[in-house]
Amino acid sequence: MDSDQILYLIIGITVFDFVFNKVLGILNNKSSKQPIPASLEGIYDEEKYAQSQRYQRTVFRFSLISSTFSFLVMLAMLWFGVFGWLDGIVRSLAPMEYLASLYFFGILFFASDLMGIPFDLYGTFVIEEKFGFNKMTWKTYVIDKIKGWLLILIIGGLIAAIFIFLVAFFEQNFWIYFWMVAAAFMIFINLFYTSLFIPLFNKLTPLQDGSLKEAITQYSKGVDFPLNNIFVIDGSKRSSKANAFFSGLGKKKKVVLYDTLIDNHSEEELVAVLAHEVGHYKKKHIIWSMILSVAQIGFMLWVLSQMIFSTEVSWALGANSTSVHINVLAFGILFSPISTVIGILMNLLSRKNEYEADEYAVKTYKREPLITALKKLTSDNLGNLTPHPAYVFVNYSHPSLKQRIEAMEAVK
Template sequence: MTGDFLFYTIIAILVLNYVKEEWISYANAKRFNDPIPKELQDVYDADAYQKSQKYKQTNYRFSTLSGVFSFVVTLMFFMLNGVAWVDEISKQLTEHSLLQSLLFFGIIGLASSILQVPFSYYHTFVIEENFGFNKSTPKIFWLDKLKGLLMSLLIGGGLLSLVVWLYQQMQNNFWWYAWLVFTLFSVVMTLFYSNLIVPLFNKQTPLEEGSLRQKLAAYAKAQGFKLSDIFVIDGSKRSTKANAYFTGFGAKKRIVLYDTLIHDLTEEEIVAVFAHEVGHYKKKHTLYNMLLSLLLTGVTLYILGLLLGNPLLADAFDVPNSSFHIGLLAFGVLYSPISEITSLLMNILSRKFEYQADDFAKETYGANPLISSLKKLSKNSLSNLTPHKWNVFFHYSHPTLLQRVLNLKKTQIS
């Protein structure tokens, strides 16, 4: 194998991945006008359906345009020796190899973020605004970007620095120690994400006393779930779209309800959504996901350790000497086909977990309120009710609305 062969392999992977994603997106768009299944006929009225069609088409055109832009920029970066250029800049700024790696990824990351800002701004303040979803302001938008950048510098830069240092000290055996670092980081984030990261962007408050809390308390007591672990997040400061999620485990478990969810649904429907989230807790889905993620991280780091230091990587990018950051960049592209497969498997597992959580809610509370809540949430977010099967297979971490409704109606409890 030569450096040229490796370089064109990287280019081929980038091109094939882009073509695959565009084909899936196109096939999905062709399904926009398919008849709505009879089980979902009550989701949209005529006006809402027309609005959802327009929203889907607008987002499809926007994602196609932004996708072409990102692909062309990425391809030009590789084809015009951008890797060697950024590598040379980092070496001119410092002779310290660890700092060179930080500068290399810092320059690429910052440039990528700057190029994506106009697309993000347009999507938020034009598309989402025109369809009545956006509640953000330019101040919140720019503060979010600034906070995200600072977090990337502190957390991402800190982790990268530690991993580079471990590689310099341990060479091929570094992956064991890097795995321990990522394991510790993942556990800390799972336990304390809602306490450390979420407050930087949103306000979380315990669910207040009232009729809703009483109903949730009755259900929580029956299921052995601590009601003090239910929080409301001010999602309405950015969007009208609603959500709920479960995070953590053990004493640090937490269910978070968006304030928009509480506004859009009846109390019975909210209890049903809550029951679904309790189902994730009872089925230990967060724990299983974390363990599988750590296993995949270990395998990835092991393969990375085998590849780092290979002089072919430097030859592929016309760089004089191999380095950690050159190896990591090449690995990120070369490993992407394997990563695609593991992502598919994780999505399949995630969809299975969602069915299990739905079944738990159905068995412990009732199917009808969960069905009606799912339909309302789909309507309020103008969701696509007829996605293409390949789009679902590759990208959906949840079953489609139709699949969930059909599952919930099987041996229906209520």
């Protein structure tokens, strides 16, 4: 393919991706207007369900505006060769060709992030505030943003520098060595996420001694799950929404409960949520998800290696010569249809894992507390009770609430 054909292909994929996601969003938005399913009655009263539907509509409309803005900016940059123009600027500033790649990615990241700040502020301090979710102060927002930028500069810059070095040194075989780096980084993050990264933004405190800790410890011993690291995170610092998650491997494994989750749920419900997380561990979902993610990265890097030195791809985006960073950017767009298919397959697997974790919790603990906990979480977060099946199929990593409850009720 010549450079013009590649440009048209890139633009075509960008347009298709936007239209595909907007159609799914419109279907899901319409689906959210349905009455409460009979099996889910009691989660909302009439007034709160109307509020939930308003929240879903408001979020969708805002996402439509923000994503359309991003789409139009990207189209303009592709059509008018802005990426090629930026490539020329960074090459004139950089003493070395591959240092230009660092400048290029850095400028694009910060420009994109700065453009997104007004939308982020509106979403947080207007929409989330209006519906009673936002607990973040302006000070916290600014500090979070600065910390995030510093992390990107340090960690992102280091990874980008390693990538560029490996491309320069090993050329087309770079993907093998960077795959190793990426795999090691993923394992490192999984092991140390809660101990190194979360404390930069949130306060983690060990769960205090008491009846809840005793109930959790008793359940854990009953299913042969040695757990000493139970932490509470101050999620209420930013939002009233609740969550819980499991992190780490081996002795580094930790269960983290949001303080909002503890405040709004009974002890039985909290143990049931923990039982679900233990189910993921017992079924080896975390390890298999990591293995598949590493395999996915390897495949993606191999595909990238086939086009990273393509002169035609560089020309397609307006560069005057072969440009590694331009080609990486083009690859991100060209790979998106494959990425979408992979994402759908990973979501299918993720939903299967959620069913299995629910089943484990039902069999090793109790059915009703977990169902009640999920209903409360949905109600407190103004969740959509009637998502469109196509939207669930493509985007949901968890089954819908209705599907989860029906599956749990069918467990013998």
